[in-house]
Amino acid sequence: MLSRIPNCCFCTAATAHPWLFVGLGNPGEKFKETRHNVGFQMIDAFAESQELPMNRVHCKALFGEGYVLEAPVLLAKPQTYMNLSGESVGPLAAYYKLPLNRVVVLYDDMDLPCGVLRLQPKGGHFSHNGYGLWSMDNCSLLLA
Template identity: 70%
Template sequence: MLKGLSRRCFCNSPSPQPWLFVGLGNPGLKYSGTRHNVGFEMIDAFAESQGIMMNTVHCKAVFGQGYVGEIPIFLSKPQTYMNLSGESTGPLAAYYKLPLNRVLVFHDDMTLPRGVLRLQDKGGHGSHNGLKSVIQHFRGNREFPRFRIGIGRPPGQMDPKAFLLQKFNAKAQEQIDVAMQEGVDILKYLLARGLTESARRFNVEQKYKHLRVQTLPT
């Protein structure tokens, strides 16, 4: 039986393998609503949609657990600050004995237009310090899936670090809110159909969304 989850009957079929969803961000009100925290926002949107309470602390993370259909799901928001995200994510994956292909990391991405989403089965860190830390605590293994949430590039010569820690204006936040709801649908589909089919379906849709998003003001 999985640690922390009640026993269920699956009618003689193999129990579905759980997923761990990890949203990257920085803890505290100071960082709430900033571009760097959209990973946290996506976790919160999904938890609310499924009625999963994020009301415990586990492995240095705000943590929730439940089922989506018959699939066990663990939701995590590391409280270590972004640059040390692996200090929470690595121990969580180890605690539940999860293969890395069942650990989906949600993170902001400046290479994608604001509000555009991408599923990816593996990859590097792309200079994202949260991903760097996760990879380090996975002993250099990069073969874990990511849910990339586009926040757009800094305007002009703006310092990327300052850009990441800025809050969205009202119009941009509306766009992110729409992306969060789209993300919930993508994640539910992923749990039902798997990563490969989900990426094939939704990445194409999001590619065309890019043509609409890139012309909107920051």
């Protein structure tokens, strides 16, 4: 399980924009424990560890918001299928007027061995076609 975030990780209270963390996956019980839903699982673990409720629906996503230290944080699990997640993420980013460098996308990457984590400041969708996220040239967190 994740522990509380240390004081040095995010930013100061003067931050103009919140961070949007989006975990990608597929909705429904049949996909719940699959590798493809690791993005959902990461959002759930993060929300639980930081005591952030995921208790509403917003822009076709299960949604939660709060603060980690003094940094505003938005959490989303789009309830579209993975290849249609742009229908949720695009409107969320637009609603909160977020620059792309404040959007972190968490998803599985079938090109990485299980248990390997890759952080990259920019990049494309690799094995996931059809995100439709205007541009994936934002910060992505890839999980296997």
